[in-house]
Amino acid sequence: LFGLPDQSPHERVLLAADPVTGLKAILAVHSTARGPAFGGCRFWSYDNELAALNDALRLSQGMSLKNALANLPFGGGKAVIIKPAGDFDRPALFAAFGRAVQSLDGAYITAEDVGTTTADMLGMTAHTQYVSGIPREGAFGGDPSPKTAYGVFVSIDEGVKRVLGRESLQGVRVALQGLGAVGWHLAEYLHRAGAQLVVADVNADKVARAQAKLGAQAVGIGEILAAEVDVVAPCALGAVLNAQSIPALKAKLIAGAANNQLATAADGDALQARGITYLPDYLVNAGGIISVAREFRNEGEETAVMNEVAQIRGRVAELLDRIKTSGQTPAREADAWARSLLVKPA
Ligand code: NAI
Numbered sequence: 101l102f103g104l105p106d107q108s109p110h111e112r113v114l115l116a117a118d119p120v121t122g123l124k125a126i127l128a129v130h131s132t133a134r135g136p137a138f139g140g141c142r143f144w145s146y147d148n149e150l151a152a153l154n155d156a157l158r159l160s161q162g163m164s165l166k167n168a169l170a171n172l173p174f175g176g177g178k179a180v181i182i183k184p185a186g187d188f189d190r191p192a193l194f195a196a197f198g199r200a201v202q203s204l205d206g207a208y209i210t211a212e213d214v215g216t217t218t219a220d221m222l223g224m225t226a227h228t229q230y231v232s233g234i235p236r237e238g239a240f241g242g243d244p245s246p247k248t249a250y251g252v253f254v255s256i257d258e259g260v261k262r263v264l265g266r267e268s269l270q271g272v273r274v275a276l277q278g279l280g281a282v283g284w285h286l287a288e289y290l291h292r293a294g295a296q297l298v299v300a301d302v303n304a305d306k307v308a309r310a311q312a313k314l315g316a317q318a319v320g321i322g323e324i325l326a327a328e329v330d331v332v333a334p335c336a337l338g339a340v341l342n343a344q345s346i347p348a349l350k351a352k353l354i355a356g357a358a359n360n361q362l363a364t365a366a367d368g369d370a371l372q373a374r375g376i377t378y379l380p381d382y383l384v385n386a387g388g389i390i391s392v393a394r395e396f397r398n399e400g401e402e403t404a405v406m407n408e409v410a411q412i413r414g415r416v417a418e419l420l421d422r423i424k425t426s427g428q429t430p431a432r433e434a435d436a437w438a439r440s441l442l443v444k445p446a
Contacts, residue, residue, distance in 0.1 A: 108130075108161065108439075110128055110129060110130050110157060110160065110161075111129045111130065111131060111132060111137075111207075112128075112129040112204075112207060113126065113127070113128045113129070113153075113156070113157070114126070114127040114128075114129075114200065114203070114204060116196075116197070116200035116203075118196040118199075118200075120192075120196070121188065121189060121192045121193045121195070121196040122184040122186075122188050122193060123181065123193050123196040123197055123200070124149070124152075124181070124182040124184075125141075125179055125180065125181045125182070125197055125200055126152055126153055126156040126179065126180050126182075127156070127177070127179040127200060127201065127204060127208055128156040128157055128159075128160035128177060128178055128179070129160065129175070129177045129204070129207050129208050130157075130160040130161045130163065130164045130175065130176040130177060130178075131164040131175040131176050131442055132175040132207060133164075133175055133442045133443055133444060134164075134167060134168060134172070134173060134174055134175050134441070134442065134443070134444060134445055135172075135173040135174045135175055135444075135445075136174055136175060136177075136206055136207060136208065136209055136230075137160070137163070137164075137174070137175040137176055137177025137207060137208045137209070138163065138167060138172070138174035138175070138176070138177060138208075138209045138211070138232075138389065138392070138393055138396070139159065139160060139163035139167075139176060139177045139178040139179075139208075139209075139210075139211070139213075139389070140178065140179075140210065140211045140212050140213030140216065140233075140388075140389075140392075141178075141179040141180070141181060141197065141210045141211070141212070141213055141216050141220075142155065142156075142159070142178070142179070142180045142181070142213040142214050142215055142216070143180075143181045143183055143213075143214070143215030143216045143220075144180060144181075144182070144183055144214060144215050145182075145183040145185075146180075146182050146183075149182065152180050152182050155180050156178055156179065156180045158360055159178035159180070159213075159359060159360065160176055160177045160178035161176060162176070162178075162359055162360060162381070162382050163175075163176030163177055163178050163382075163389070164176025164438075164442060165382045165434070165435065165438035165439070166382035166383075166385070166386050166389060166438075167386075167389060167393075168438045168439075168441035168442055169382065169383050169386065169415060169434070169437065169438045169441065170386040170389060170390055170412075171441075171445070172389065172390065172393045173393075173445050174209070174389075174393055175442075177207075177208040177209075178213070179197070179201070179208070179210055181193070181197055181216075183215070190220070191223050194220045194223050194224055195223065195224070195226070195227050197210075197224065198223075198224035198225075198226070198227030198228040198231065199227050199228070201224070201227075201228040201230050201231065202227060202228035202229070202230065204230070206229075206230050208230065209230045209231070209232060209396060210224070210228075210230065210231050210232075211231065211232045211233035211244065211388075211389075211392040212233045212243070212244060212245075212388075212392075218233060218234065218235050218242050218243050221233045221234050222234050222235065232392040232393070232395050232396040233391075233392045233395065234395070236395075239400070240394070240395055240400030240401055240402060240405070241395045241400060242395075243281065244387070244388030244389070244391040244392050245280075245281035245282045245285060245388060246285045247387035247388050247390060247391040247405065247406070247409050248282045248285075248357055248385050248386075248387040248388035248391075249282045249283075249284075249285030249286040249288075249289060249357070249387070250285070250289065250387050250406065250409050250410070251384060251385060251386055251387030251388075251390075251409045251410075251412040252282070252286050252333065252335075252355060252356060252357050252384050252385055252387070253286055253289040253290065253293075254409075254410055254412055254413040254416075255355045255379055255383070255384035255412055255413065255416045256269070256274065256290070256331055256333065256353070256355045256384075257269055257293065257413070258413045258416045258417055258420075259331070259353045259355055259377065259379055259416060259420075260272055260330070260331065260353065262416075262417065262420050263352065263353050263377045263420070264330055264331075264352060264353060266330075268293065268294065269290060269293035269294055269295045270293070270294035270295075271294060271295075271296060272294075272295045272296070272330050272331060273295070273296045273297075273298060273327075273328070273329040273330050273331070274290050274295045274296070274297055274298070274329060274330065274331040274332075274333055275297075275298045275299070275300075275319075275324050275325070275327040275329040275331070275332045275333065275351065276290075276297060276298070276299045276300075276310075276316075276324075276333050276335060276356075277300055277321075277324045277325065277332070277333065277334045277335055277336050277337075277340065277356070277358075278300075278301055278334070278335035278336030278337070278357075278358070279299055279301040279303070279306040279307065279309075279310055279335075280301075280306075280335065280336065282335050282357040282385075282388075283301070283333075283335035283336070283357070284306070284310075286333060286335060286357065287299065287310055287314055287316065288314065291314040291315070291316075296315075296317070297310065297314055297315070297316035297317065298316065298317045298318075298319055298324070298327045298329055299311075299316045299317070299318055299319075299324070300318065300319050300320060300321045300323065300324035301321070301336070302321055325340065325345045325348065325349060326345070326348035326349060326350060327350065327351075328350050329350060329351050330351055330352060330353065331351050331352075331353045331354070331355065332349065332351040332353075332354050332356070333354075333355060333356035333357070334354070334356035334357070334358040334361050334381075335356045335357045335358055336358055337358055338358055338359055338360035338361060339360060339361070339362070339363040340358065340361055340363075341354065341361045341362050341363060341367050341368075341371065341378070342362075342363035342364075342367055343363070343367070343370070346367060346370045346371060346374065346376075347374075349371075349374065349376055351376065352375065352376055352377065353376070353377050353379070354371065354376060354377070354378045354379065355378075355379040355384050356381065356384070356385075357381070357384075357385045358381060358385075359381055359382070359385070360381065361378075361381045362378070362431060365431065365432070368429045368430070368431030368432065369429055369431075369432075371429070371431075372429040372430075377420075377430060378429070378430055378431055379416055379419070379430060380419075380430060380431050380434040380435075382434070382438070383412070383415060383416065383419065383434050384412060384416065386409075386412060387409040387412065390405060390408050390409050391405055391409070394408070419433060419434055419437070422437065
């Protein structure tokens with residue numbers, strides 16, 4: 101279980117089960133070298149428990165790299181809750197999950213991820229103090245998605261200038277896979293900057309809204325990655341950059357919010373071989389964790405957090421400089437850079 105090829109060992113993995121509520125969760129603490137492990141909780145239907153474990157292990161390692169590159173005083177962790185097949189009491193299920201989080205005594209701090217909401221986080225506060233992403237009356241907090249979108253936006257903007265040699269986003273064609281919490285905000289930022297959007301989502305209402313409000317062109321979900329565009333922004337699922345999709349890509353730049361976009365490390369090499377620059381997901385999508393981390397530390401203030409998220413632009417620029425010297429792919433360079441930072445911050 102712990103010998104997955106692109107994994108480094110995890111410090112701690114808790115399998116939490118509660119027969120009363122039907123909770124089955126995996127809480128994975130990858131690294132606490134920089135501080136307590138911080139990362140969201142995914143609520144998802146998995147084919148089997150091993151698939152859930154694999155997801156938790158991969159995502160928590162990604163959080164270690166993300167938090168290190170974002171210069172946060174936190175390590176990496178992630179939790180997944182296996183969605184019960186039948187009826188269930190959602191508040192009770194998340195209460196049980198909150199108790200599991202609390203049982204780790206602060207080694208892991210949770211927040212939203214795919215399938216979980218600000219209401220789930222709020223409900224958990226009665227059971228654990230190690231939860232963030234909570235709406236607070238008149239104070240900083242809540243949904244991290246707009247901050248994630250902003251970080252991806254500045255990354256695309258930097259990539260378009262540095263990689264594509266364009267002066268701005270004006271007229272640049274961007275394909276957006278997924279118009280969810282992050283994808284929609286990203287679409288708005290890009291539209292305001294003059295980009296032309298090509299979009300796909302399984303939810304037809306979201307697509308229609310992007311057509312009506314943002315002048316987006318709609319394509320099918322099977323066509324979005326191979327669209328005739330300058331940039332592809334994956335904002336839905338992981339592992340979308342793989343042996344099937346990479347040969348068909350027309351874009352020269354990939355930057356999006358989805359976690360674990362590369363199916364395997366070799367897929368990063370395959371992108372490079374095709375002359376496509378991939379900005380690693382955990383570098384560009386750190387806006388949300390920056391937001392919930394500052395909220396958790398009571399350091400949240402809108403302008404300051406947005407300025408901190410904007411610093412992702414400088415790190416994208418640094419990565420692009422580093423690969424010129426090292427000759428590495430962006431994925432391998434970012435991985436090495438992040439791992440060199442898995443030590444207690446000064
Ligand atoms: P979400 O669930 O709100 O949005 C996902 C969207 O993708 C939905 O609109 C869904 O209908 C669509 N979708 C699903 N399958 C699709 C397919 N095959 N083709 C096209 N569209 C499809 O999730 P959210 O929060 O926007 O996150 C998106 C991605 O970004 C996830 O991978 C998440 O892990 C990652 N992420 C999110 C952060 C956040 O702050 N919300 C932070 C860091 C990463």
